[in-house]
Amino acid sequence: MSVLTRDEAQARAQLIDVRHYRVDLDLTTGDETFDSRTVIGFTARTDADTFVELKPAELRSVTLDGQPLDPETLDGNRLPLKNLTAGDHELRVDAAMRYSRTGEGMHRFTDPTDGETYVYTQLFLDDVQRVFAAFDQPDLKAVFEVSVKAPEGWTVLANGITAHTGGVWRAAPTPPISTYLVAVAAGPWHSVRTDHRGLPFGIHCRRSLAPHLDADAEEILDVTRACFDRYHEKFEEPYPFDSYDQAFVPEFNVGAMENPGLVTFRDEYVYRSAVTDTERQNRATVIAHEMAHMWFGDLVTLRWWDDIWLNESFAEYMGYQTLGEATRFSGTWTAFGVARKGWGYDADQRPSTHPVAPESVTDTASALLNFDGISYAKGASALRQLVTWLGEKDFLAGINTHFARHRFGNATLADFIDSLAAATERDVHAWAGSWLRTTGVDTLTPRVTTGDNGICTLTVGHTGSRPHRIAVGLYDHDLGDEGRLVLRERLDLDVPHPDGHPIGKRPALLLLNDDDLTYAKVRFDPRSFRTVRDELSGLPGPLTRAVVWNALRDAVRDAELPPTTYLETARAHLPHETDLALVQGVLGFATRQIAGRYLTPESRPAAQSALSSLCRDLLRRTEDGDNPGLRLLAVRHFVDVAAHPDTIAAWLADGIVPGGPELDPELRWRILGRLAALGATDEAAIAAELDRDPSATGQEGAARCRAALPDPQAKRTAWEAMFARDELSNYLFTATAQGFWQPEQADLVREYVPRYYEDAVALAARRGPAIAEAVGNWAFPAHAVDTETLRLGEECLRDEEPVPALRRRLADQLDDLARALRVREAV
Numbered sequence: 001m002s003v004l005t006r007d008e009a010q011a012r013a014q015l016i017d018v019r020h021y022r023v024d025l026d027l028t029t030g031d032e033t034f035d036s037r038t039v040i041g042f043t044a045r046t047d048a049d050t051f052v053e054l055k056p057a058e059l060r061s062v063t064l065d066g067q068p069l070d071p072e073t074l075d076g077n078r079l080p081l082k083n084l085t086a087g088d089h090e091l092r093v094d095a096a097m098r099y100s101r102t103g104e105g106m107h108r109f110t111d112p113t114d115g116e117t118y119v120y121t122q123l124f125l126d127d128v129q130r131v132f133a134a135f136d137q138p139d140l141k142a143v144f145e146v147s148v149k150a151p152e153g154w155t156v157l158a159n160g161i162t163a164h165t166g167g168v169w170r171a172a173p174t175p176p177i178s179t180y181l182v183a184v185a186a187g188p189w190h191s192v193r194t195d196h197r198g199l200p201f202g203i204h205c206r207r208s209l210a211p212h213l214d215a216d217a218e219e220i221l222d223v224t225r226a227c228f229d230r231y232h233e234k235f236e237e238p239y240p241f242d243s244y245d246q247a248f249v250p251e252f253n254v255g256a257m258e259n260p261g262l263v264t265f266r267d268e269y270v271y272r273s274a275v276t277d278t279e280r281q282n283r284a285t286v287i288a289h290e291m292a293h294m295w296f297g298d299l300v301t302l303r304w305w306d307d308i309w310l311n312e313s314f315a316e317y318m319g320y321q322t323l324g325e326a327t328r329f330s331g332t333w334t335a336f337g338v339a340r341k342g343w344g345y346d347a348d349q350r351p352s353t354h355p356v357a358p359e360s361v362t363d364t365a366s367a368l369l370n371f372d373g374i375s376y377a378k379g380a381s382a383l384r385q386l387v388t389w390l391g392e393k394d395f396l397a398g399i400n401t402h403f404a405r406h407r408f409g410n411a412t413l414a415d416f417i418d419s420l421a422a423a424t425e426r427d428v429h430a431w432a433g434s435w436l437r438t439t440g441v442d443t444l445t446p447r448v449t450t451g452d453n454g455i456c457t458l459t460v461g462h463t464g465s466r467p468h469r470i471a472v473g474l475y476d477h478d479l480g481d482e483g484r485l486v487l488r489e490r491l492d493l494d495v496p497h498p499d500g501h502p503i504g505k506r507p508a509l510l511l512l513n514d515d516d517l518t519y520a521k522v523r524f525d526p527r528s529f530r531t532v533r534d535e536l537s538g539l540p541g542p543l544t545r546a547v548v549w550n551a552l553r554d555a556v557r558d559a560e561l562p563p564t565t566y567l568e569t570a571r572a573h574l575p576h577e578t579d580l581a582l583v584q585g586v587l588g589f590a591t592r593q594i595a596g597r598y599l600t601p602e603s604r605p606a607a608q609s610a611l612s613s614l615c616r617d618l619l620r621r622t623e624d625g626d627n628p629g630l631r632l633l634a635v636r637h638f639v640d641v642a643a644h645p646d647t648i649a650a651w652l653a654d655g656i657v658p659g660g661p662e663l664d665p666e667l668r669w670r671i672l673g674r675l676a677a678l679g680a681t682d683e684a685a686i687a688a689e690l691d692r693d694p695s696a697t698g699q700e701g702a703a704r705c706r707a708a709l710p711d712p713q714a715k716r717t718a719w720e721a722m723f724a725r726d727e728l729s730n731y732l733f734t735a736t737a738q739g740f741w742q743p744e745q746a747d748l749v750r751e752y753v754p755r756y757y758e759d760a761v762a763l764a765a766r767r768g769p770a771i772a773e774a775v776g777n778w779a780f781p782a783h784a785v786d787t788e789t790l791r792l793g794e795e796c797l798r799d800e801e802p803v804p805a806l807r808r809r810l811a812d813q814l815d816d817l818a819r820a821l822r823v824r825e826a827v
Contacts, residue, residue, distance in 0.1 A: 313379025
């Protein structure tokens with residue numbers, strides 16, 4: 001299939017203007033395909049040739065201005081439209097289209113709990129072609145009228161309000177939107193509906209999840225209403241669509257998708273089991289993020305995919321900022337610092353790094369690779385720094401100018417910077433050049449000198465090229481409370497700065513980038529580092545502690561801090577931590593990266609033992625029941641690092657952790673998965689647990705457990721399911737891959753490491769970008785940190801031809817593997 005190049009898109013946008021689509025879908029024709037009939041009204045500006053895209057199972061007929069075209073002229077995904085004359089035209093396409101099991105196009109899912117079937121669209125980035133014929137590029141916006149014939153008992157959701165007449169659901173016409181934003185979700189949904197500010201709001205999920213959605217409906221709707229109101233305080237342009245539905249859909253590949261009026265979310269956000277307040281905050285952040293897209297991305301859309309940051313960076317920034325302003329979730333930037341910022345730092349230090357706003361993205365395949373930690377986390381961090389430098393008033397004024405100039409249209413980086421420039425005297429063009437067109441992470445290092453009078457002076461060493469406005473925290477020991485630190489002063493500082501800054505007496509801790517207002521790695525002076533080792537948990541403010549933990553994380557990854565020192569620091573201070581996002585982030589890094597990759601196999605048992613002891617400390621601290629979220633985190637991580645099965649097997653047998661919590665389905669599958677990896681369970685126990693929980697999540701849990709069994713036949717079966725049969729859905733593939741590689745089973749799976757590269761290349765070519773991403777992410781042998789795995793991977797990239805999505809993921813995995821080797825060598 002051909003990918004669309006930027007040059008082709010520009011040429012087509014100059015040639016045609018698309019006015020209107022009428023899309024009629026019939027979902028009653030069987031389990032494999034659905035019927036798709038499309039009428040496109042467009043205007044050619046001159047006499048010329050062009051093409052329309054579609055990927056049909058069967059192309060039945062095509063007519064242009066009433067004249068039939070030969071369906072056999074379809075070349076891959078392109079249907080040529082020859083000899084167009086200047087003026088108005090009407091294209092009619094009648095086709096059968098395939099349902100997807102990979103979360104692309106029209107995904108079809110049958111719920112194993114009750115046998116009910118659901119379908120939904122995911123048309124990003126160029127998957128509209130899997131559902132209906134289209135001129136598929138973001139700057140050819142049009143009005144869409146969609147109708148859907150669906151089985152009896154189904155409800156159809158779409159971008160606009162839907163009405164059901166004569167067995168067909170018809171959606172209200174949309175305002176002009178891009179093709180990738182069209183959305184349909186159909187099935188016997190369970191719905192909770194309300195109105196807010198004169199608009200219908202709804203939340204929807206599978207019927208089998210109804211009790212769980214109902215339990216959280218008020219929280220979800222409260223967040224939705226609060227963010228909606230706060231955005232209307234910030235933005236002069238009102239919400240631009242006729243309704244706001246949020247559908248939690250099965251087997252969704254990403255967190256959510258910003259379809260106008262019908263946001264789709266992965267239905268893991270409908271919690272079946274106990275969760276922490278940090279996880280609730282994360283769901284709320286996604287709600288806020290997607291709502292921001294109604295303005296950033298839907299009302300004003302990028303012209304081409306090189307400006308994806310105009311969508312994602314803004315939604316990321318606005319989501320975290322607005323949620324913290326409008327709801328009870330006040331710790332959003334701490335969570336961002338712990339859970340998201342490292343994603344950006346990591347991506348920005350790989351060979352595949354790119355600017356937040358690349359100069360050029362040549363085609364749609366390349367564009368898909370840029371949905372990463374740079375476009376999201378780094379871009380949002382850059383915007384936070386911009387607001388710090390520019391001031392929120394001028395920032396919002398520029399945004400509102402941008403909306404007014406480009407409503408229901410398309411825009412570029414240059415357009416946005418011009419809108420900002422209209423609101424401020426500052427040189428935002430120079431700022432954009434420094435921050436949005438460059439790659440890499442700056443590093444800031446404090447240098448403290450003491451004068452003859454005892455007064456200290458701070459200068460900041462700066463590796464990198466960007467200007468930064470930062471806060472510098474000066475912390476002293478609390479003389480009345482041993483182990484506590486108090487803020488003496490927080491300085492505002494511009495970097496680079498030609499002169500030193502007087503700071504008085506030397507503080508116990510000097511922290512650059514306190515408040516986490518910029519995007520840069522920070523280091524400590526020797527005295528500050530000793531304070532961190534001894535008194536990190538005594539720092540006031542979770543965001544300050546997040547900056548410190550991120551600095552330690554960066555130092556480990558850069559082979560400047562031994563991984564064992566990070567573990568020792570976590571062991572000393574995490575039992576006293578009160579912020580759940582910090583506990584979750586530190587335990588996750590310590591478990592997955594330090595114990596799992598940065599330490600040698602010989603050192604891993606000691607690391608697991610230290611983490612087990614840390615979790616036991618947290619369990620003892622939470623015995624009184626006052627902090628169920630912290631206790632839940634401790635239980636989860638104790639299971640994950642268990643080196644011996646006895647304790648967790650007893651928990652599973654009893655159905656409860658002594659002192660709580662009772663084991664819900666998530667914990668039961670988590671424990672059973674760890675027991676499988678340790679060889680302490682069997683197929684009979686897995687089958688019995690699946691009988692107990694036959695849900696979709698249960699099916700995934702069983703697949704994960706079966707792949708984790710330390711048995712040669714179990715490994716062969718799992719490998720064939722992933723790489724030979726092409727029957728697994730995207731979620732079942734991921735679950736199987738997650739179970740397959742276990743560090744304790746390195747000898748058992750050694751033969752599969754070289755097989756991985758050849759089989760992954762073939763699979764990705766057969767099954768497309770979503771599975772290519774999954775095979776590169778989840779099926780990669782990340783435990784095999786050795787030079788042979790690196791050599792085989794480099795050979796694959798050099799000699800094979802992996803599809804772009806897999807090539808990018810493999811390149812990143814191999815760079816991470818090489819980094820792990822460097823960390824080991826430094827130790």
